[in-house]
Amino acid sequence: MTSTTPSQEDPAMTAQTPATTDAPSVPAARTPLSWDALRGRLTGRLALPGQPGYELAIPWNVAVPVQPQAVVAAADAEDVAAVVRFARSHGLTVAVQRTGHGAVPLDASSVMVHTGALDEVSVDVEGRWARVGAGxxxxxxxxxxxxxxxAPLCGSAPGIGVAGFLTGGGLxxxxxxxxxxxxxxxAVEVVTGEGRLRRATPTEHRELxxxxxxxxxxxxxxxxxxxxxxxxxELVGGCLWFDGADAAAVTEAWRRLCEALPEEGTTSLAFAQLPPLPQLPPQIAGRLTVAVRxxxxxxxAHAEELLAPLLAAATPVLGGVGPMPYSAIGSIHADPVDxxxxxxxxSLLRELPAEAVSALVAAAGPGSGSLQTIVEVRHLGGAVAREPQRRSAFCHRDxxxxxxxxxxxxxxxxxVAADASRVLASLAPWTTGARFPNFGASADPAEVARAYDPETLRWLGMLAEQYDPAGVLRVGAVVRTQAHTG
Known part of the structure; x- marks a missing residue:
């Protein structure tokens, strides 16, 4: 199953003519670089290396080198548009960051827009919707x-930014x-590569x-x-932690749970080798454990029935599953904050037979020598696999x-990287060769392309040429056309 492209969604749109919208403007001639000129157009703050505010460039994943030529803490959408127009006229690219969980390397050819100040949240209780700023x-x-x-449909880590999660689909x-x-x-409000603020909905700028x-x-x-x-x-939720010695029995019982699980349930399993930190419970610190979320x-009562075979396979060393408020949903995965x-x-898997479970336990379980802190398997299917009413560029729903x-x-x-490759290679017979945009962040065009089927990739490239003719936004984990690659 693939995503539905704009041409499939609306017969009036064709692969030869991407979509009707404002005509793209001709790339502007480059002008002499003057950061003071940009400062004068901003409500927010601009920082060069060594100046207060430049530290906003530091991503959550501190292993990624992020060193833009300047950082703009945008105060509003007009600031974002001003930065894009400025970068376009000076031959620079524009990157964007809130928390930096999906950070990729960035150098002085880019200006970073930090969206932290765009943090409005307003809730329409009667209409059951919210307007949320990108920060x-x-x-x-x-x-x-x-x-x-x-309930807002957040990810496993509530501390991440809303916009980055949603533009990658969000599981x-x-x-x-x-x-x-x-x-x-x-609806999405967005500044495109010409420096224009647009509003995209199912009826406005449908292709966007x-x-x-x-x-x-x-x-x-x-x-x-x-x-x-x-x-x-409310929901029934939680995490059950098992001793690593029980990995084979627990993982096979979890596989069978997935086979029987109705759509009302979502689950994941993780081999965890957490560091021996004093703030962690002693049952899981500094040892191999298996966490079932x-x-x-x-x-x-049905949840108890479903979990009974898992609990019969081994005794948890920590945790539990029970009624909980939706507000505490982040506690299920308890992802690190700092x-x-x-x-x-x-990797993405087409199936997880018993042979795959044995391979995974051998690669990441007891005695494997794995260097990975976490090896997580998430069960999908159910509502994820169905095409939605509002079509999108999110692929690989099957x-x-x-x-x-x-x-x-x-x-x-x-x-560590070689060991990760070894662990994933153990599951090669069952992998699809694809990936999701929000997992395993990369700026490598080949890796980016793995997130899409060929038709979606082609459409995104065509739309990028239309809305970003000067290539201002072609930096990081984005689809690039041949003309702007490398």
Missing amino acids: ATWQQVLDAATPHGL GPIARSVGVSSDHVR FWGLRGGKGTLGVVTAVEIDLLPIA FAWLGEP PMPVHEQV TAFTVLAIGVPVPDPGA
Whole structure:
């Protein structure tokens, strides 16, 4: 199953003519570089290396070298547009960052827009939707919406930015029940490569609306989104931690749980080798454990029945599953909050038979010598696999499982990366060769291309030429056409 392109969604759009919109302007002639001139156009703050505010360039993943020529802490959408127009006239590219969880290397050929000040969150309780600035985190949206019994469809880590998550599609802890989070976007406000602020909806700039949900930063810098809120106040959820010695039994029982799991449930499993930190419970610190995450939107008693075979396979050393408020959904995965160095590699699986489980346990379980801090397998299917009413550029919906290897590249980054490749290679017979935009961030065009089917990739490239003719936004994890590659 592939994504639906704009031409498939509306017969009036053809592959030869991307979409009707404002005619792209001719690239401006370059002018002498003057940061003071840009400062004079901004409400926000501009910082050069060594100046206060430049530290906003430091990403959450501190292993990634991010050293732009300047950092602009945008105060509003007009600031973003001013930076894009300035960069366009000076032959620079524009990158964008909020938390930097998906950071890729950045050098002095770019200006960074930091969106942290664009953090408005307003909730329409009666209409069950919210307007959210690009600088807001999911925790801010949770805090605003959950007191009203409404659920924003965040990811496993509520501390990440809303915009980056949604432009990559977004697979949250209840994704099998509700689908991809970007399928619940109503509108996107974005500054495109010509420095124009546009509003994209199912009826306005439809091709932008299609491409912004799944295409990451290819088509513009998002300044605000409007999203559906679902009437979910509570769920059954939690995490069960098992001793690493029980990895084989637990992983096979989890595989069988996935086979029997209705759409009301979403689950993942992780081999964890957490450091021996005093703030961690002693049952999981400094040792190999297996964590089973579980979220359930059905009857609580049914969840107990489903989990019974897993609990019969081994006794948890920590954790539990039970009723919880939706506001605490981040506790299911309990992802780290503080910045840290990480290396990520990802694969997608078409299936997870018993042979694959045995291969995974051998590669990442007891006695494997794995250098990975986390090797996570997420179960998909259910609502994720269905095409939504509002089509998007998010691809590979027929993926059955994701596998993500996360290691700390210290003291030997090369060894950690090679080990991640070894772990993923153990599952090669069942992999699809694809990836998702929000997993395993990379600026390598070949890696970026793995996130899309050929038709979607072609459409995103064509739309990028239309909305960013000067290549201002062609930096980082975006689709590039041949003319702007390399």
